[in-house]
Amino acid sequence: MTINKKKLLIFFNFVCLPALIISSPDWLKINGIAPCWPVVWLLPFSLKNSPWKAALAATLLGIFTDSFTISDASHIPSLLILSLVWSQYGLRNKKIELFLNIGLMAFLGTFFVGFSFWVQKIILYSDLRNSWFHSWSIYALMSEVVITGLVTPVFSSWLLLSYKKN
Amino acid sequence: MIKARGKLGLHLFFKSRFWVIFLLGSFLLGVRWTKGAGYLDFYSILLKPILPGTAQKEWIQEGENTEQIIRLKLLEDDNVRLRKALALQEFNNDQRISAAVISRSSRSWWQQLEINKGSKDGILKGQTVIGPGGLIGLIDSTTPLTARVRLLTDPGHQVGAWINRSKHHGILIGMGTNRPKLIFLNKNNLAQVGDTVTTSPASTLLPPNLIIGVIQFVDKKALPAPYAIVQLTASPEAIDWVQVLKKNDYK
Structure with a gap:
């Protein structure tokens, strides 16, 4: 049983996650924006593991997801901070049944990741500094936050259960 | 006696078939008086199913389109010949x-x-990617079997652009929406709403005369340089097939 669970975890982490990032299926999008998959994966892992492990995982995950985007803004800084915060929060004396809690954490985490992209883009491209309010950023940020908040309770709670059982 | 004569007159009228001649004559006079209206109306009703209608219109339009395509081909050939003569960058259909x-x-x-x-x-x-509607972006990176296209709309993405009517250059900057910003290189820009934005005919980086979009808004008083908002003619969110233009340098 444990072996099967491990196989499932390996399958999800090394096959499903990259496939979802690359293919970016339309049926899992809101307004053309896909969920923030690194957050979906990192949240249960960070909750279960120590800060060091979580930080390492965040860095590796950041490097992996950055390779599928145009190389300017990076996932790494925001994921690193989130992994440390979530691993500190941990699962101490908390019940796994907090289904909506996970959704809310992913919601806030995605907001932080999106906001970091926004800031990075403004720093990198001087032309974007002419007007600080960008409709596209608000649009991308809100859509990503909503879809990740909806998807996470399904994927992340299942992953968290699997991590706990292993 | 008088009564008998009257009856006799009518009798003769019908008996001698004179009434036929009378009716025919009246009918012909009617036709003459109406200038054959009845005949013509009947003829038009008969012809209605086979009259030149929408089908004929389509044939004419098709003919016009064919003529325009041929004219375009001739002009393109002419353009290529002239660009060769001027030693400017060019691209052709074989390089797509x-x-x-x-x-x-x-x-x-x-x-x-x-x-x-x-x-x-x-x-x-760095190669150019076009779709239905015109330029959509540039190749950002490649793998052996795939390539990543950075769209014109990507925030911060910059390409050189050219306003065809006023012959002015500008820099098109992606703003995250389908309406990138065109920053003019000089303050005396003569751009107007509705002007077509293309790649520069003298560009060495991009193929010449590719349609980018149409100017939607112009702010001539903006500082440090006036700018315009351009509505792209191609819509990347709906495009399933693209064409990558090879540069002639890579032949």
């Missing part, structure tokens, strides 16, 4: 690679497409 879009992220933080042709098919970084 068609590719399917395999992944799309046209509204997210990174506005990009993944296409199913890569370095193995001769695609290189």
